[in-house]
Amino acid sequence: MEEKGLSGFFEDYLKRKSLFKDKHSLQLYYTLEQIFHREDQIKQTANILAPALREEKPSNVFIYGKTGTGKTLTAKYVTKQLKETAQKQKIPIKIIYVNCKLKKLADTEYRLIAQLLREYGEEIPITGLPTDEVYNIFFQTIEKEKHTLILILDEIDQLVGKTGDELLYNLTRINSELKNAQITLVGISNDLVFTDILDPRVKSSLSEEEIIFPPYNAMQIQNILQQRAKKAFTEGILEEGLIEKCAAYAAREHGDARRAIELLRVAAEITERAQEQKILITDLDKAEKKIEKDRIVDIVTTQPKQHKIVLFSTLKLCEEKKAIFTGEIYNLYENLCKDVQLRPLTQRRIGDIITELDMLGIITAKVISKGRYGRTREISINTNSTITQKMVKILIDDLGLEWNKQY
């Protein structure tokens, strides 16, 4: 772009009135002063945690609910209030919130404990120390001063799925050895059957109390959206019925409020970029597509090389026929590897990679039996042709392969 044109563009941009009054309030974890339709859950949580104010140990809590039902928001909200009260009254309560899904931060036993210690201001190396050494340091650190620790473990299922429940066992057991301090665990999970895989001992001590977050229904999502929209946009900018439609979209997806808010935000961004003044219902469709596209593009570009080749093979084979099998993918994959001078991985591993791609929602892999001709996975692509083409393009650019070459 020419320099003049560009600066002109920026000036225009500034002159243009923004659609947003306060875009911040459409951010996912923007904490509101009021949370709609979660009064019961808030009350329950507060009741359970309140004993901490009398320096008694609150029961451990387990919070269930699907994504976007306000679990994290509620937990943060309640603990924030609790903390404020505690500070006023000079009651020693410490609250630590950890999201166990964050890579490199808290997704293993070692890292979680190390992260907790960092909250206490201890320096813990990211590797090199034995795990029980870290436990010891943790133990001593907590013991140093008398206080109640409320530990919120978000997405706890991820952690346990990966590293087993030993960590939870240790944490629940640690209480009996502490003289001064006490720990209360608040586990948050969106996997409803998660506790089934836990050791019974852990299960019973972790879920002394349970709180369930049901999905929002369409009306409730509407309310939530309205509340946020009122803050976010200048008035009269939304087309009539847009909120309702947006809520309907989200209610279809098991009442995920997070989804709804994102949809609204993206729709607004599209409108703004197109320099329109009003957000229309049709923008929601565009927004939905854009979100999906961004998600896929993001996933594909960040895949490791081997995964990309597997995906490339899959896409290529899928172009020719609708049902393809693991073995076929592996054959093509091996040839492609030769082409890019990469040592091929074993079929065992490729099987796992296919599962991973399936989990990410890019492809669908279903185990079927072809009777006499063995058992395998039937694999197909999940996306529409626009996105598929986009994927192919990314992969070709990235791998330096040719689409039309015969392998």
Add this chain to the structure above:
DNA sequence: AGGTATTCACATGAAACTATTCTCTGAGTTAGG
């Protein structure tokens, strides 16, 4: 025809291995007193 046994082509699981990143320790080296 009807029933049973085989068999394929992988799936699925567990354990072991590899490579990388990092700490800690103690031996050897160096510089200053």
Add this chain to the structure above:
DNA sequence: TAACTCAGAGAATAGTTTCATGTGAATACCTGT
């Protein structure tokens, strides 16, 4: 002698490989009619 350097041992972790075992149903093979 104190400070410094540096190699080696031990850990955590991610990504694989190796080895072992499992498995659903289309076929092959019987069996008795």
